[in-house]
Amino acid sequence: MSTNVGFTSFVYNYIDERWFTTEEKFDEKGVAIPPLAQNNPKRIIISIIRETIGPFIDRSDDPEETINVRLPDGRKVVEIPARKMKSKEKLLGLRLARAFGAVPAGYEYNAIRSSEMLKNPNSVIFGDTVVDGNDQAMMPSRVVYSSSYSIRDRTQITQRLTHNALSEGRTMWDRATGEYRTSLFTTEYVKPGTFFPSFITLDDPTPEALMHVIMCLKESRYGAQTSITGPNMKNHIVAIMACQVEPPVSSYSISESSADLVNSITLDAVAQRVISNLEKYNGDLLYGDDLKTFLAEIDNLSETDLEKAYTKLKSDAERVWEYCGFDKKKKRNSKKDRTGSEE
DSSP states (O other): OOTTSOHHHHHHTTSOGGGOOOSOEEOTTOOEEOGGGOOOSOEEEEEEEEEEOSOBOOBSSSTTOBOEEEOTTSOEEEEEOHHHHHHHHHHHHHHHHHHTTOSOTTOOTTOOOOGGGGOSHHHHHHOEEOOOTTSOOEEOOSEEEOOEEEEEEHHHHEEEEEEEOOOTTSSOEETTTTEEOOOEEEEEEEOTTOEEEEEEEEESOOHHHHHHHHHHTTOOOOSSOHHHHOOOEEEEEEEEEEESSOOSOOHHHHHHTOGGGGGGOOHHHHHHHHHHHHTTSSSEEEOHHHHHHHHHHHHTOOHHHHHHHHHHHHHHHHHHHHHTTHHHHHHHHHHHHHHSSOO
């Protein structure tokens, strides 16, 4: 990116500035509401096709059963619960924000002990909760995920593999008992080459918040056992829609209406189905070559550009933290510690 072109100006070349909130506003009492604490009718929807590029284990209560749901036409498609995607992308977001000094040193994922740790952009964007009962606090998520559904039937896209747990000598012989042990187990995988339409909605974002979420979609390890399966998912952003109200388009509705693609499915065909559904509703839609150029610009942001963006995100997050009153709560707790209790 040219050094004389600001980051926000670059984003506005592709997505009109009216879809972002960058200035504080004031409530009836004259209290300033920072951009990332507002709730204006501005939504940015990132449309993604998630393509499996390695064995993907998608399970819940049953360790041998892939999560699935039956559609009205009889297809039994694979369902990926939203949390399985959001948790992985939130973790990548944490690493990115941490790399640019935007996260407090004591922050520990899913083990936050102090509201002070919520003073970071990843917690403000993805939401977070203090787990210590002595300091209860939470930050609601500004990014909304929904479950993803395959288009093809589970029988077409999954495979069962049988494994065994070998001893150090690479056999199933148990020296302690002098017998062979039975340690076979079965795992069902979603096969590579499977497509899952997916949607992520950002509520009233800033340009830097959008950048952060897009960068989090570089995550490539999802589901169980990724330490041995390696990267197993590639996220293709196929459209970005800016609108006032989310249209009634979901992964489920795309899957339900795409039975005609089952026997000749391609990434382009699924992407076009998503785009054609979004085009029916009011809003600005970015796709095709313009979208590719926009994403390439994001990919090519310099270290300096990223540092400036994350410095701005950190400042925005600190303003949200103060607006939520966590600084006042901290002072009250500090007073409790000094006096022993409040009367």
